[in-house]
Structure formats: C-alpha cells, structure tokens
Amino acid sequence: MSETRLGQATNFDSWKHAYAKRAENLAVSEVRALFSVVSRPEVVSLAGGMPDVSAMDNDLIRTAFDSLMSSRPQYALQYGGGQGDLRLREQIQEIMELEGVHGSVEDLMITTGSQHALELLSDLFLDQGDVVLVESPSYVGAVGIFRHKEAHIEHVFTDADGISPVAVAEAADRLIADGKRVKLLYLVPNFANPSGVTLSESRRDELIKVCAERGILIIEDNPYGQLYFDKQPPRALRAREAEGVVYLGSFSKILSPGLRVGYVLAPPAIREKLVLANESAVLSPATFAQMLISEYLSICDWKAQIASYRNLYREKRDAAFSALEQYLPKVATTRPEGGFFLWLTLPQGLNSKEMLPLAVTELVAYTPGTAFFGDGRGKENIRVCFSHPTSERVKIGIQRLSNVINRQIDLIDTFGVQQ
Numbered sequence: 001m002s003e004t005r006l007g008q009a010t011n012f013d014s015w016k017h018a019y020a021k022r023a024e025n026l027a028v029s030e031v032r033a034l035f036s037v038v039s040r041p042e043v044v045s046l047a048g049g050m051p052d053v054s055a056m057d058n059d060l061i062r063t064a065f066d067s068l069m070s071s072r073p074q075y076a077l078q079y080g081g082g083q084g085d086l087r088l089r090e091q092i093q094e095i096m097e098l099e100g101v102h103g104s105v106e107d108l109m110i111t112t113g114s115q116h117a118l119e120l121l122s123d124l125f126l127d128q129g130d131v132v133l134v135e136s137p138s139y140v141g142a143v144g145i146f147r148h149k150e151a152h153i154e155h156v157f158t159d160a161d162g163i164s165p166v167a168v169a170e171a172a173d174r175l176i177a178d179g180k181r182v183k184l185l186y187l188v189p190n191f192a193n194p195s196g197v198t199l200s201e202s203r204r205d206e207l208i209k210v211c212a213e214r215g216i217l218i219i220e221d222n223p224y225g226q227l228y229f230d231k232q233p234p235r236a237l238r239a240r241e242a243e244g245v246v247y248l249g250s251f252s253k254i255l256s257p258g259l260r261v262g263y264v265l266a267p268p269a270i271r272e273k274l275v276l277a278n279e280s281a282v283l284s285p286a287t288f289a290q291m292l293i294s295e296y297l298s299i300c301d302w303k304a305q306i307a308s309y310r311n312l313y314r315e316k317r318d319a320a321f322s323a324l325e326q327y328l329p330k331v332a333t334t335r336p337e338g339g340f341f342l343w344l345t346l347p348q349g350l351n352s353k354e355m356l357p358l359a360v361t362e363l364v365a366y367t368p369g370t371a372f373f374g375d376g377r378g379k380e381n382i383r384v385c386f387s388h389p390t391s392e393r394v395k396i397g398i399q400r401l402s403n404v405i406n407r408q409i410d411l412i413d414t415f416g417v418q419q
C-alpha cells in the first residue's frame, strides 16, 4: 500500500459523505505542504520552524535516560495522571519564574506540546462564529486550530512593538456591536512566530486592561521567551495578571520538540476543565517523556544549555542580517532580538506564494506570508526561519532567494508582471 505524501492531494475519498462538517476546515497547511520538498539535502530550507537539535549535547540526554531507567522505570513506563508529573510541574515553576511568572503546581498542567494546549483551549472556549483576536501575522498552527473550530479569526494591527491595544479595543468593540462573541486574544508576545516581533512593556499592561474591560481571555503563548539574544524581553503578561491570562510554555525550543512536552498555567476553574479535557483526549500525557525531561532538569545544567542556544541562534540571526544587507537591500525585514524568525516585506507587485516554485528550483525554500493569515493577506511577505540551517547555509539560502526575487523585480520593471 502506498502512503499519501504530505501535501499531496488525495484524489478519491469514498468517505466524503461521512465527515463532520468542521472537517472541511482541515486543509493542508502551507508549511506542511512543503515538507516533502524541503527535506531534500540540496535545498536550503528557511521554511519549517525547527530548532537546531544537532546543538544538543546527546550525552546529557543519555545520562538522563540511564538515570531514569535505573531508578524509576516502573513509573516511567506506566500511565500517569491527567495533570502531568508532579516533580516536573515543580521544575516548570522554576522555568516560568525566569519570565517573572509565579504559579502554583495545582494550576499547571502538562500537555502534548503547547500545540495540544491550544487545541484543548479552543475546544473549551470556541463555538462556531466566536471571535479570536490575533496578531497580524499570527502563528500558523493556532490559525489552523481556530479555523477548524469554525471561529471568526480577526487579525489586529501589529507593528514593531507588537499587537496594538488600541486596535484590539476597536476591533473588539466593533465586533461586539455586530453581535459577535469576542472570546479570546491569542498572542506570541516574545520573538513571535512568524514576525520575530516582541510586545513592548507598556503595551503589555494596556492589553491586559483592554481585555479585562471586555471580558476577553488572553492566551499568552511563550515558547521563545528564553531564547533572547542580548536582553531579556519584558515580564510576561501572566506575571502582571493571573485571572485573565492563560500561559503556555514548551520544551520544544529549549530542549527537544520530539519529546512533545508543553505546559499550561491557567486560573483554577479553567485548569480544572483543562485536566478533564486532557484526560478525555490522551488519558495522561506521555509519562516517559515527562520523566526524562524531569531527570534532565535535575541532573544537567539546563541553564547553560539554553545560554548556548542563545549564542547559536544569535550567530544565525546575524548571518541572516548580513546576507540580507548584501543581497537584498530593497527588501524590508523585522529585527528580531531572539527566537527563530524574521519577516520580509517584498517590493510591491511580488507574490511570495507564486514565487515559491521558482525558489525551490533555485534550491531554497521559505514559507509564504499567506500561511500566517486566515484572510488571504500576506502575499507580499515571506517568513525566514534561520534556526535550523548552519550560518553558512542561511547565507547561501538568502543569496539564492535574492536571485529569485531580483529576477522577479526585473521582470516587473520590464514587462509589468511577475513570471
């Protein structure tokens, strides 16, 4: 039997009549559609948002593994509780404190990556047509979930200081006046995926106020906060307001996405419902992965490991900046101070989605900006992920990208249209 490749359309489906209506919203994401192409070694992929796990010291993981298997295998190989391992939750308290977040272990729950926390929260809060306010652009994985729940996704004005609280208030008031239920504000405040932008200090307090006045719950998704290059981002929103903010964290970017462990800190009533939803979905999050991480955190110098990631990703960001300056001076870019991404704005008339097949023939891949909007915007944007290739490959990738972009600019200048 042949397996359907990711991104390949399935032509015939004899079960079309049986799907739930919401399954219509399960489209192949533009990021996933690229996977089969970009995994070819000759292609420099600036597409998928993957950490550079080759920089992880495998001996540390092996030491944690051996220690776990010799001390508590009968627990590690068994089902666990729906809320997650208690010792790991205690250790997560320490990690969250680095962002100024103080939360009790009772209000923490472990999830199967923070993607799963987003799925559980969306299921808990969103009926068809309910409004989720998001950044412009927003994280593709969240947009996909909100779409699947048949929510109304409202992109709100965002600039170099993050999402605008004034624009959030305006959008919420307009939609409420239209009779809509505005339920959630979802944001990635630090080194956002895909823009790389960080929400400013003053906007954090303003956003909390605007949302509290309108009964809008904030979902603060923070997988990149510890991957700052020079200075730490402002204190988390959850550090300022406990009742109105649900806080998400993950081990995917600071340790390994393969372990699939994330966490959610929520006000007690929400957390109670989340635990029931987690049990219903997965019985218990993966015990082995949780205990391996817990062992790693207790016997290894994880803070030094994160510090080494900061240096590594800073170097790659700098490589991307210097290549952009050299090869693409006409393309505007955000200036991320941490994380994995930068967001390019192409000269007028260029369409990043239409240009992608040409880029792949030049052996470079990226994610078109349209993936990060639920409303078709983003044609003139490109997300560049600099975290996974080596610095040298990042530079080569941007040079190849410049060949494609400059050729399109020439065509537009000469014929008035893109190829």
Ligand code: PMP
Pocket (backbone or CB within 6 Å): 049, 112, 113, 114, 115, 116, 139, 141, 188, 193, 221, 223, 249, 250, 251, 252, 257, 260, 261, 262
């Ligand atoms: N939120 C954001 C902003 C992300 O970039 C990602 C991963 N790309 C996730 C959530 C999901 O991460 P995970 O499920 O691996 O924790």
